[in-house]
Amino acid sequence: MGLDTTIGAPSGRRLKFAAFFAGALFAAAALAAEEVKITVETPYVQSPDIVVETMLEMAGVRADDFVIDLGSGDGRIVIRAAKERGARGFGVDYDPRLVQLATENARAAGVSDRVIFYQQDIFKTSLESASVITMYLLPEYNLNLRPRLLALKPGTRVVSHDYDMGEWAPDARRTIPVPEKKVDGGKKSTIFFWVVPARVAGKWRSALPAGGRRVEFELEQKYQEISGTATIRGRRFELERPVLRGDFISFRLDDGKRTYSFSGRASAGRMAGKVGLGERAYRWRALRSDSGPRRAPGRAPKPASASGATGRSSL
Numbered sequence: 001m002g003l004d005t006t007i008g009a010p011s012g013r014r015l016k017f018a019a020f021f022a023g024a025l026f027a028a029a030a031l032a033a034e035e036v037k038i039t040v041e042t043p044y045v046q047s048p049d050i051v052v053e054t055m056l057e058m059a060g061v062r063a064d065d066f067v068i069d070l071g072s073g074d075g076r077i078v079i080r081a082a083k084e085r086g087a088r089g090f091g092v093d094y095d096p097r098l099v100q101l102a103t104e105n106a107r108a109a110g111v112s113d114r115v116i117f118y119q120q121d122i123f124k125t126s127l128e129s130a131s132v133i134t135m136y137l138l139p140e141y142n143l144n145l146r147p148r149l150l151a152l153k154p155g156t157r158v159v160s161h162d163y164d165m166g167e168w169a170p171d172a173r174r175t176i177p178v179p180e181k182k183v184d185g186g187k188k189s190t191i192f193f194w195v196v197p198a199r200v201a202g203k204w205r206s207a208l209p210a211g212g213r214r215v216e217f218e219l220e221q222k223y224q225e226i227s228g229t230a231t232i233r234g235r236r237f238e239l240e241r242p243v244l245r246g247d248f249i250s251f252r253l254d255d256g257k258r259t260y261s262f263s264g265r266a267s268a269g270r271m272a273g274k275v276g277l278g279e280r281a282y283r284w285r286a287l288r289s290d291s292g293p294r295r296a297p298g299r300a301p302k303p304a305s306a307s308g309a310t311g312r313s314s315l
């Protein structure tokens with residue numbers, strides 16, 4: 001993009017970056033998952049262009065997206081998202097020189113009408129307007145931010161250069177060769193991608209098509225991993241092939257006689273979509289029959305086994 005990159009980390013600092021990151025990774029992993037304290041600030045290191053492009057591609061950034069880069073450096077991620085993909089967005093960095101540089105780079109790239117850069121602390125930045133969050137931050141930053149990311153609108157995409165989110169497993173990851181990388185002896189980068197999952201843990205009341213038998217679903221959730229049971233007339237069945245991606249949910253229920261294929265969208269108190277039964281599809285909806293999600297998606301207990309459920313017993 002021909003961006004001015006003269007404000008870089010001093011070379012000695014940059015050389016220490018990889019070793020420091022490696023140490024910090026283990027330190028962060030050892031900390032409790034909640035309330036991760038920031039012990040060391042993330043220094044300025046640029047994501048190479050190929051990494052930026054891969055981040056935007058994995059996040060599927062389009063013209064209707066709003067991208068927030070946390071720790072925006074020279075602005076390259078948000079600027080590229082606007083210039084190459086027509087997105088809007090902002091970046092925040094606490095270094096005023098970098099905010100100034102990013103602002104100049106946005107003007108030079110002709111995208112000042114769609115992007116803006118603020119001198120602001122990442123941890124005091126409101127993230128709610130984002131459809132995509134990008135970051136290249138130390139591991140403990142990621143872990144500290146994780147609860148706030150999980151609280152965002154389901155379907156919000158998050159992409160991180162080189163560092164993961166601890167026990168929140170990525171939905172996708174890609175490692176690419178980066179010959180020009182200055183901070184990693186391996187000359188490669190890994191990009192991690194997540195979709196913020198809806199909160200579906202709890203009890204849901206619904207009805208089965210073709211007969212209207214009442215069914216209660218009970219879902220357990222750990223981040224985007226879900227499992228659960230269906231109770232029909234006192235009999236419990238394990239849900240099969242459960243999938244949660246953003247607010248999209250699907251699972252199958254085999255009551256021993258028939259197989260129902262549910263899919264739909266989940267919101268706070270309602271799930272709705274269609275259910276396939278044999279050759280036919282029916283509309284389906286479920287309403288919460290408990291008081292709602294009591295925990296963030298990452299804090300659910302391990303899925304309980306469906307005691308008494310065989311998934312194959314006949315009614």
Ligand SMILES: C[S@@+](CC[C@H](N)C(=O)[O-])C[C@H]1O[C@@H](n2cnc3c(N)ncnc32)[C@H](O)[C@@H]1O
Nearest residue numbers: 042044045046047071072073093094121122136
């Ligand atoms: C590794 S650089 C990434 C720059 C850019 N996102 C990229 O990928 O090329 C991290 C950036 O975060 C900024 N930063 C670190 N801690 C911050 C904080 N608490 N608030 C705002 N910016 C911060 C640093 O100044 C630095 O520019």
